[in-house]
Amino acid sequence: MSADARILAGSGQEGHYAKGSRKLTELGPGDASLLRKVNTKVTxxxxxxxxxxxLTRLGRITGLSRQTVEAVLDELAERGYVRELPPDEGVMGRPARRFAFxxxxxxxxxxxxxxxxxxxxLADLNGEVIAWRRAEVSGDATAHERLEAARRTSQACVDGAGVARRQVWAVAAGTPGIVDRTGRVSLAITLPGWTGVDLAGLAGRWLGGTALAANDANLAAxxxxxxxxxxxxxxxxxVLTGHRTGAGILIGGRLHPGRTGAAGEIGTLRQVGWEDAARELVKExxxxxxxEAALNGDREAARRVDHYAERLAIGASALALAVDPELLVLGGGHSRAGDVLLEPLRRHLAELCVSAPxxxxSTFGDEGVALGAVRLALDHVEREILGI
Known part of the structure; x- marks a missing residue:
């Protein structure tokens, strides 16, 4: 076994970076390619x-020798994934080589x-959003019209930022309804003609890269x-509020979409009353x-908000009783109402839950779904392209 293999096998710090990898103590003479992949991954x-x-800092973190780290970084620089930084000015002696992702x-x-x-x-590989683009779509738009609006918006977002479309490594889209593991909408109640749309397959054509699709509430979570x-x-x-009401669940810090992607879709139960409550809120x-009127003391407006919060609490409490979460996050467009909605929601939840969370x-309001889609796309890039 090489020195680097022995170091990696025995170090504690690098265990975090190499989690899930094959044990390096099992490497044989023919596993040099695997060892290079592992070295690249942890570095x-x-x-x-x-x-x-x-180089010294990276060697200390990964447990790899300086020579190995240097070789890995030079290769990554050739592939365009890292760059060498200029040496610090005013440093005596030979300056240390410094690299950045x-x-x-x-x-x-x-x-x-x-x-x-x-x-x-549009986000870079660190998840920093560098451009936003929005477009309105009619609620009764056909599936074709909605898809065309999405195509134009995604392309305008990339083109407007001056980024070449070939530099987009992955696209992810969040949408209402139940979305299966292939990115196909298996059931959509609120969008006309949306059931059966192969959203991932179609979105992949817009920018020429890999595309994924998932439920909007799950991505916001x-x-x-x-x-x-x-x-x-x-x-x-x-709990996602706004044009529609939906829910996403995290268990142990991981999304729980369920067997078919339908986990959290408690709003499909008419008895819960989420759809009726959303319509009644904006009836007039x-x-x-x-x-705004409720915040300013209008009693009728406050009554309507309280009724809406009560209906939200019925569905949310069922989920809370099943999952027993630490936290319930209210997101989507209506979350911007703040305490005028949060306070009655908390009150009704306390009445319905054994131990209310x-x-x-939400931190992101109506941007949460798109940001969750960014995270989903980054997960794919890190796993399938960067290999980390």
């Missing part, structure tokens, strides 16, 4: 975590294809756990106007 993962680091080596697009609009976000209100929680129920004026507003 790239460490560099992304550090942001920028010297190239977040601009590729990009991902995350999208929400919703009932009344399209939201697209993923976004909150990644960088939002639920980043420190493991078991979470996310917009949701924003109702929330903490209730907080």
């Amino acid at each position: 790239l993962r460490a560099l992304r975590h550090e942001g920028a680091a010297t 190239r977040a601009d080596a590729g990009y991902v697009v995350g999208m929400e294809i919703g009932g009344d609009g399209i939201v697209a976000a 993923l976004a909150e756990h990644w960088r939002g209100s639920a980043r420190h929680a493991s078991d979470v129920v996310y 004026s917009s949701a924003a106007e109702v929330f 903490e209730v907080v507003a």
Whole structure:
């Protein structure tokens, strides 16, 4: 066994970076290719975590020799994934070689294809969004019209940012309904003609790369756990409000889509009343106007908000009783109402739950689905392209 294999097999720190890899103590003489892949994986993962680091620092983190780290970084630089930074000025003696991950080596697009609009976000490989694009869509638009709006919006987002379409490594889209593991919408109640749409297959043609699709509430929950209100929680129920009401579930910090992708779709039960409550809230004026009036003391508006919160709490409490989450995140467009909606929701949940979870507003509001789609696309890139 090589020195680097022995170091990796015996070190504790690198175990985090090599998690899930085959044990290096089992490597044989013919496994040099596998060893190079493992070395590349742990080095790239460490560099992304550090942001920028010297050879010595990376060697210390990964347990690899300086020579091995240097060879890996030179190869990654040739592939365009890392770059060598200029030496620090004023340093005596030979300056240390410093490297940084190239977040601009590729990009991902995350999208929400919703009932009344399209939201697209272009992000680099660190997940930093560099461009947004939005477009309105009629609620009764045909599937073809909605898909065309999504195509135009995604392409305009990329083109407007000055990024070549070939640099987009993956696209992910979130949408209402039950989405299976292949990215096909197996059931959609709120969007006309949406059941059966191969969303992942179609989205892959828009920018010429790999495409994925998932339920919108699930992706919004993923976004909150990644960088939002639920980043420190493991078991979470996310309730998406706005044009439609849906829910996503995190168990142990991971999405729980269920056997067919239908987990959390409690709103499909008419007895829960989510659809009726959403319609009643905006029967005479917009949701924003109702929330504003309730905030200003209008009793009728406050009554309508309370009724809406009560119906939300019935479905949310059923999920909370099943999962017993630490946190319930209220997201989507209506989450911007703040305490005028959160307070009655908390009150009704406390009445219905054995032990009500903490209730907080989403960090991202109506951008959560697109950001969750960014995270889904990044997961694919990291696993399938970067190999980390």
